[in-house]
Amino acid sequence: MRIDLPEPEAFRRMMAEMTKQEITAEITGIALDSREIHNGDLFVALSGEKVDGHNYINQAKENGAAAALVSSRRMDVKLPQIEVEDPEIFIGKVAAKWRTNFSIPVLGITGSNGKTTTKDLLIHIFSASHTVHGTRGNYNTHLGLPLTLLELTSHHTFSILEMGANRAGDIEYLSNLSLPRYGLITNIARAHLESFGSIENISRTKGELFTSLPEDGIAFVNMDDKYVHNLDTMAEKVTYGFNPDCDFAADLHQNDDGLLTIIINGEEIELNSYDETYAKNSLAAAAVSVTLGVSWESFQESILTFQSTKGRCEVKTFDGITVIDDSYNANLASAIAAVDLLFSLPVKGRRVIVFGDMLELGDISSSDHEEFGRKCAGMECDLLLCYGKESKIAADAAMGKIDARSYSEKKELSSVLNAFLKQGDAVLFKGSRGMALDTIITEVFEE
DSSP, X not given: OEEEOSSHHHHHHHHHHHHTSOOOSOOOEEESSGGGOOTTEEEEOOBOSSOBGGGGHHHHHHTTOSEEEESSOOTTSOSOEEEOSXXXXXHHHHHHHHHTTOOOOEEEEEOSSSHHHHHHHHHHHHTTTSOEEEOOTTOOSTTHHHHHHTTOOTTOOEEEEEOOOSSTTHHHHHHHHHOOSEEEEOOOOSOSHHHHXXXXXHHHHHHHHHHHSOTTSXXXXXXXXXXXXXXXXXXXXXXXXXXXXXXXXXXXXXXXXXOEEEEETTEEEEOOOOOHHHHHHHHHHHHHHHHTTOOHHHHHHHHHHOOOOTTSSEEEEETTEEEEEEOSOOOHHHHHHHHHHHHHSOOSSOEEEEEEOOOSOGGGHHHHHHHHHHXXXXXXXXXXXXXXXXXXXXXXXXXXXXXXXXXXXXXXXXXXXXXXXXTTOEEEEEOOGGGOTHHHHIIIIIO
């Protein structure tokens, strides 16, 4: 992870004030990985369980680093070093102090599924009327969000921040850094159970966003999620959902081509999408946008010009074959939703699923992979190709009911897929990011 600093001199002065150390180096960026260093970067030497960034200070220097933020100086490296007790904690403190320089409103977004798409959609919508600051890529963690905050400038008029959580307390920490006035929790599902232990712990952690909001803030509440709508907050609540009792009440319609229209408070919004998950994200975005002053007309225009993020329910066509690339991440809820999307498409040929392991599920990994296999069998997909140790459980659960196969090598799977597909077919790619199923898409369709 790295960023360019928008105001290097102001950052240098703040660092000098906070560290009580003279900083003469001209720092123009920040990097957490020595391999990503640009000329003029401050290298933050993080100490992890497996890797100690202090061992790479020399590499950072060779790559052009102007200085290093360290917990102990390396005298054998001729590079300016700023010594603090813990570089990771300190860079968070720097980001928090930087945030207080700006009075702009912040919208925090978290959730088990859909938070990135909703964040990207809202950035797109508000960019028509604001200079928007927002989370880029996966800069949503306890490491990435501080860097995101350090990109704030006085030119920004609104900030939209995605907040990811891998452990208890993460959302509280990120909220304390970013000071959100508005909060949106898309949903709460069984994701990252390996570190959380239970969905109740996930709910408590995600709920830290709502409890962090001020009394004059707004919590956007998904009334269709039983965990979200029970969360406490001092802020005003604006509710949304597919029932008439919400502030933003929605209904969903599908035309003869399978494309969806969502009706919200009587306003018909064409989505130009087959994906019901995207419809839910759009409803959340509507609740935020219209509440904060966006007109329905402008909202519709933004929806129709929005381009989804790579690897998140991207629907493409290659030589008459429809490809759904949903390979960016996976848990059971999002995987089942992706299968529903595959079967909602008006496909003339066969439906194929390429499935990779859903990671970080802990003790429920076997049962969730088995349930996914049963889902594929119940939908009677024409071919299920599984890649990875855990996904083999899905193949075993579906075997005998549908054509389900498991592979430990991508090349073998790609070869089978390539030989099987023909014009008119549709294929879904779904798995956790660590399985890199997008490489199969590249090999089969793009090379």
